[in-house]
Amino acid sequence: MHILVTGGCGYIGSVLTPRLLERGAEVTVYDVMWFGNHLDPHPHLRVVEGDIRDIDRVPLDGVDVVVHLANIANDPGALLDSKLTWEVNVLASMRLVERALAHGARQFMYASSGSVYGIKEEPRVTEDLELVPISDYNKTKMISERVLLSYADRIALQCIRPATVCGLSPRMRLDVSVNMLTMQAVANDRITVFGGAQTRPNIHIRDMVRVYLHFLETGATNTGIFNAGFENVSILGIAERASQKTGAEIVVTASADPRSYRLDSTKLLATGFQPLYGIDDAMDEVIAAYRGGQLRDEDICYNIRRMKMLPGIAG
Secondary structure (H helix, E strand, C coil), X not given: CEEEEECCCCCCHHHHXXXXXXXXXXXXXXXXXXXXXXXXXXXXXXXXEXXXXXXXXXXXXXXXXXXXXXXXCCHHHHHHCHHHHHHXXXXXXXHHHHHHHHCCCCEEEEECCHHXXXXXXXXXXXXXXXXXXXXXXXXXXXXXXXXXXXXXXXXEEEEEEECEEECCCCCCCCCCHHHHHHHHHHHHCEEEEECCCXXXXXXXXXXXXXXXXXXXXXXXXXXXXXXXXXXXXXXXXXXXXXXXXXXXXXXXXXXXXXXXXXXXXXXXHHXXXXXXXXXXXXXXXXXXXXXXXXXXXXXXXXXXXHHHCCCCCCC
């Protein structure tokens, strides 16, 4: 099996790609490499540096499955350059699925976002609820889903709506809630919480990778939209867990961030998937990596900081 992973050098891709290789797949990674390339060389791995908007350069010959991770991630990154965000997250996704079909690919997995639901008070946020995106990032993910689903009669398609991902990756991110608050706790002995009542769903990065592997095995029959998140915890609740593990002080300040949502992943569980990891595992990993000298608090671990250093990015 030949798998193309767009954004395969990113936070999730850097964990997913080695797992695909372990399973005997031929893997091509296409990535702009704003955050470097942390993949080890492998005889069945080809890494191509390129912009997903340059669609004719995306290597699709012989590709059976596309895992489309490449995107401008999260709200701050999208706000930095709205035009870039719409070009990458929507237009490039449409052109990619069209080229994948033209080259005979049989499956297409798309990394959407659980944030497409917007602010929800319902205790069970399932896939059939109305989407009320409140930011450019949310909107581009929603539109991309709708565009891609229009091709669902021609290719096995999964639009996966992940929760906030946590845990260690070779291309580490410290701008996602669990990782960020845990790093504050272990590095500074102090956690700053803005608001705190906002609820976030979470998924460990190893389980996120397992979701993609699961759909590689079952994707011919399990198509459509799937939530992927298993622990709905308030921001303050996450901080309290990190404090319990490190003894860090918690300081709560006001916040204008209204984003609060939960995810119900019953539909995913019904396909046979079961999570194995959680928030506590991610926190333990971050703490151990920092104390062991393998993890540092650096600009490269923050999407928005790195993007501001790149030429040609507005903002």
